[in-house]
Amino acid sequence: MRHGVPKAIIVAVALLTGACSSKPADRAHDEAPDGGVTISKTSVPVSDDSLRAGDVRIVATNGGIDLALIGDSISSGLSPAALKKVHEETDTAKVSGTGFGASIEKMVKGTVQGAIGTRVSFPVSAVREARYDGEKIVFEWNGEPRKIFENTKVDGKPLLASFPPEEARRFVDAVNARKGKPKNL
Secondary structure (H helix, E strand, O other), X not given: OOXXXXXXHHHHHHHHXXXXXXXXXXXXXXXXXOOOOEEEEOOOOOOHHHOOOOOEEEEOOOOOEEEEEEOOEEEEEEOHHXXXXXXHHOOHHHOOOOOXXXXXXXXXXXXXXXXXXXXXXXXHHHEEEEEEOOOOXXXXXXXXXXXXXXXXXXXXXXXXHOOOHHHHHHHHHHHHHHOOOOOOO
């Protein structure tokens, strides 16, 4: 897991960068209020214990990134385990010393602490249907496709191909159930 967390942070930054830094014309559909991508900061990560009936969270094989169906939104960000580890490793109270180096360390760790709970999400209504094609989760979109998840990599492979097959199928089935569609076959 030691190597998964830094990679997870890089993936989370890539998700945010992709959502925030693409050309305005490319982002128009991703940020549309009627089904676009939303970037939000959660104060406390939602644990599996607090998921309601029909909600699902799956975690990438490296343990660092999750994909969640919570309520009427699909979101991705650092997994609860990765968030906990990063919180521990960036605890500014553990910084010793009072010099310039300690001040820089506190500033950097404080900045990381402020950004790590960020999630990228979009409404379930933006998805016509979801399926698992044997390798990855595939979203069929209503209107223009959202490219944020397709353009993000985890350990060199697409984010949506980074989940264990059974978990990916379970996630797809939950999305389709939420939409009143049949299970992935």
